[in-house]
Amino acid sequence: MNEMKGTLLLFALMFGLPLLLAAAYCRLRKSKVLHIRQDYVRDPRYFGNSFRRMVQEALPADAEGMLHLSRPEQCVFPEDAGALAEPAVDGLVLALKGEFRPEKPHVYHKEIYCAQDASLPAGSRFRALCGHRIALARDCQCLRWVDGSGAVTVGEDCDLGLSASSGKLLTLGCRTGFQRLYAPEIRLAMAPEGLPPHSPVPVPEKRNMPVLYDLRNLSERQSDSRGHVSASLITRWNLRILEGMTVEGDISGDRGVRVMKNALVYGNVFAGGDVLLEEGARVLGNVFSQGSVRLGPGASVGQPGEIHSVIARRKIYFAGDNRVYGFVSALRGGTTGDRGDRR
Amino acid sequence: MVIKLLKGYMFFIIGLMLLYTLRHFYFTVQRLLGRQKLYYGDIITSRMKTISVLIPMHNEELVLRNALDALLECDYDRALMEIIPINDHSTDRTGEMLEEYHSKYDFIRPLHRHTGRRGKPSGLNDAMKIAKGEIIVVFDADYRPARNLLKQISLGFEDPHVGAVMGRVIPYNANKNMLTRLISLERSGGYQVDQQARYNLGAVPQYGGTVGGFRKDYLLETGGFRENILAEDTELTYRLFTNGWKVLYANSAECYEESPETWNIRGRQIRRWSRGHNQVLFHYFFPTLFSPYMTLIQKLDGIFLLFVYAVPMFTMVGWLVSMALFFLGEMNIMSGWWVILFLGVYDSFGNFAPFFEVGTSLVLDGTPKEATLLPLLMFNFFFYMWHISLGFFDAVADVVTGRTTVWDKTARAKRSKEAVK
Numbered sequence: 001m002n003e004m005k006g007t008l009l010l011f012a013l014m015f016g017l018p019l020l021l022a023a024a025y026c027r028l029r030k031s032k033v034l035h036i037r038q039d040y041v042r043d044p045r046y047f048g049n050s051f052r053r054m055v056q057e058a059l060p061a062d063a064e065g066m067l068h069l070s071r072p073e074q075c076v077f078p079e080d081a082g083a084l085a086e087p088a089v090d091g092l093v094l095a096l097k098g099e100f101r102p103e104k105p106h107v108y109h110k111e112i113y114c115a116q117d118a119s120l121p122a123g124s125r126f127r128a129l130c131g132h133r134i135a136l137a138r139d140c141q142c143l144r145w146v147d148g149s150g151a152v153t154v155g156e157d158c159d160l161g162l163s164a165s166s167g168k169l170l171t172l173g174c175r176t177g178f179q180r181l182y183a184p185e186i187r188l189a190m191a192p193e194g195l196p197p198h199s200p201v202p203v204p205e206k207r208n209m210p211v212l213y214d215l216r217n218l219s220e221r222q223s224d225s226r227g228h229v230s231a232s233l234i235t236r237w238n239l240r241i242l243e244g245m246t247v248e249g250d251i252s253g254d255r256g257v258r259v260m261k262n263a264l265v266y267g268n269v270f271a272g273g274d275v276l277l278e279e280g281a282r283v284l285g286n287v288f289s290q291g292s293v294r295l296g297p298g299a300s301v302g303q304p305g306e307i308h309s310v311i312a313r314r315k316i317y318f319a320g321d322n323r324v325y326g327f328v329s330a331l332r333g334g335t336t337g338d339r340g341d342r343r
Numbered sequence: 344m345v346i347k348l349l350k351g352y353m354f355f356i357i358g359l360m361l362l363y364t365l366r367h368f369y370f371t372v373q374r375l376l377g378r379q380k381l382y383y384g385d386i387i388t389s390r391m392k393t394i395s396v397l398i399p400m401h402n403e404e405l406v407l408r409n410a411l412d413a414l415l416e417c418d419y420d421r422a423l424m425e426i427i428p429i430n431d432h433s434t435d436r437t438g439e440m441l442e443e444y445h446s447k448y449d450f451i452r453p454l455h456r457h458t459g460r461r462g463k464p465s466g467l468n469d470a471m472k473i474a475k476g477e478i479i480v481v482f483d484a485d486y487r488p489a490r491n492l493l494k495q496i497s498l499g500f501e502d503p504h505v506g507a508v509m510g511r512v513i514p515y516n517a518n519k520n521m522l523t524r525l526i527s528l529e530r531s532g533g534y535q536v537d538q539q540a541r542y543n544l545g546a547v548p549q550y551g552g553t554v555g556g557f558r559k560d561y562l563l564e565t566g567g568f569r570e571n572i573l574a575e576d577t578e579l580t581y582r583l584f585t586n587g588w589k590v591l592y593a594n595s596a597e598c599y600e601e602s603p604e605t606w607n608i609r610g611r612q613i614r615r616w617s618r619g620h621n622q623v624l625f626h627y628f629f630p631t632l633f634s635p636y637m638t639l640i641q642k643l644d645g646i647f648l649l650f651v652y653a654v655p656m657f658t659m660v661g662w663l664v665s666m667a668l669f670f671l672g673e674m675n676i677m678s679g680w681w682v683i684l685f686l687g688v689y690d691s692f693g694n695f696a697p698f699f700e701v702g703t704s705l706v707l708d709g710t711p712k713e714a715t716l717l718p719l720l721m722f723n724f725f726f727y728m729w730h731i732s733l734g735f736f737d738a739v740a741d742v743v744t745g746r747t748t749v750w751d752k753t754a755r756a757k758r759s760k761e762a763v764k
Binding site for chain 2: 021023026029030033037042209211213232233234236250267270285286288309327331
């Protein structure tokens with residue numbers, strides 16, 4: 001009998017205690033309503049723009065050289081004699097008068113704000129940099145971001161950290177790593193002589209475009225006499241767009257998509273697997289991959305006057321002489337190729 | 344013979360509950376440890392689609408300003424968008440207030456419906472006929488979209504395979520009472536884990552009828568919403584998947600909603616959902632099984648999802664059967680190692696399988712202490728079981744009699760914008 005009572009008591013406790021605890025918690029503590037940033041608007045140059053705004057609102061620095069941003073920051077003024085004497089610069093660099101052109105490489109532990117142009121010598125290391133026109137010589141390393149309202153030029157073997165952006169033109173040298181890039185025009189691992197800029201292609205209205213399902217290869221059989229296919233493509237398989245073909249619609253593949261040499265896609269390319277744009281291939285819309293993206297020599301995404309994106313869940317590789325008009329993002333980072341191995 | 348039937352039913356219910364437990368567990372593990380698919384929200388493009396935002400409204404004078412003012416703040420190019428509030432047989436000041444907005448903003452074009460059938464599907468069908476946008480985005484009148492939400496939803500349609508996009512709903516009145524707190528937990532588990540796991544797995548993320556969008560042309564070509572089906576969102580999900588389209592889930596496209604604040608209102612809402620969902624079950628069971636477009640995992644998940652609002656009724660009957668067997672002295676239906684199955688079912692009962700998902704979602708959302716409330720979901724479980732079962736029988740009666748359904752609108756709490764903030 002006692003055993004039975006004990007069992008019943010144990011049952012009542014095991015059943016009732018969690019309920020009592022939950023009821024007490026419900027009564028005593030308020031829930032945390034999940035926060036949605038109602039005013040959030042996407043800005044691909046957010047880092048540079050918000051930092052500029054913060055600095056400009058906080059200027060001038062006080063008599064002790066402190067600038068009050070989210071917290072007081074000791075400032076370094078490059079025009080002061082001996083300001084950059086040490087190889088490591090601990091303060092926030094404020095280049096308010098003239099261009100910022102240090103002769104020797106330094107390690108900048110805080111951000112660099114330049115009211116005008118900036119040019120860092122080879123081997124420089126910095127946390128973040130904003131200015132008008134920016135030039136980074138070879139082997140520079142950025143920890144967080146770099147943003148220029150004018151052209152931004154990056155030499156070979158650099159690391160661009162989290163984000164590099166420009167209001168006009170972003171040029172990356174060979175073997176340069178990045179995570180996010182943004183500019184109306186991005187040139188990647190382009191030879192000094194470069195390739196001529198693309199001429200805009202008028203893209204026809206795509207609404208109600210017919211769809212071809214489950215192709216594995218897009219070839220002349222599906223195209224008109226010009227090699228054009230006036231349809232969008234949706235497939236569960238790996239898809240190849242054969243050389244020189246033109247797809248006027250969008251492409252969506254559950255697996256990989258390979259756009260072969262000199263093929264052209266007017267619309268977007270979405271792939272569950274990897275995307276490969278071979279030599280000279282062009283996609284005028286967006287490229288989005290749940291895997292990796294690789295652009296062969298001379299391949300490009302987007303076109304002048306428009307903004308489009310290349311996004312990969314894994315990595316992005318630009319072999320060389322590539323152009324992207326807009327935004328590039330690779331969750332696991334991307335890199336430009338070496339001219340020596342591009343062919 | 345009767346005893347054998349009852350015992351057979353017990354085997355069925357044990358198997359069913361174990362399958363659903365495994366399903367929830369699999370989704371949870373996938374969300375925690377599996378490969379997470381990216382949504383298209385990071386895309387920046389200058390070729391955005393034209394959209395029409397439809398807001399069904401029936402006597403919404405208390406909340407409509409919240410939704411419209413929030414939409415006016417959105418960063419979508421106004422040349423590419425229009426807002427069509429659907430004044431559906433309102434008897435309060437809804438129509439008058441909408442005309443005030445129209446006089447200030449050309450692109451807010453109210454549709455006043457005073458004749459014809461009332462209800463969300465009928466209202467949406469009428470509005471789609473006058474909508475100019477390529478994409479239809481739907482919000483309920485009590486929702487408050489964030490500034491970038493329209494862009495987030497619209498970007499999904501850059502993919503030609505996508506027929507609908509679904510965002511995430513977050514209750515803003517979670518602190519009102521115990522019911523709203525528990526609904527908040529359910530919402531968290533349902534979106535953060537269940538929907539995202541389905542998206543990750545390439546299964547069947549569900550279009551939820553609001554905070555989402557779909558392609559107008561496809562819907563009009565296929566006859567618009569079926570006005571007799573009360574779960575027009577679930578019906579659209581299955582129509583799309585069985586015809587070769589995809590539904591995307593955008594976890595980052597978040598929007599506040601108002602949860603029901605009384606058990607009575609919640610009960611009626613759940614009963615309507617159950618009725619509509621089971622109507623879809625009766626229509627789409629075979630098309631889902633035999634669709635040439637759906638993959639194996641989509642079919643499997645699709646069938647599980649179709650039965651979601653039938654299972655509580657099966658479970659309730661299972662309890663009645665187990666009690667009958669107990670009092671008849673016939674409960675010894677399993678012995679030896681088979682008892683493990685019983686334990687499994689008992690365990691899934693004790694945990695109410697979705698608990699895995701709710702608990703995990705609370706961790707992912709950064710509110711792990713809320714897991715203390717999990718035992719209280721037991722009350723919802725029994726409450727829902729009853730109302731879902733009623734909804735199931737409503738749906739059966741709909742199919743048998745062919746009667747016309749009547750939309751039962753969820754009543755709003757009186758809530759000012761300041762209270763929302």
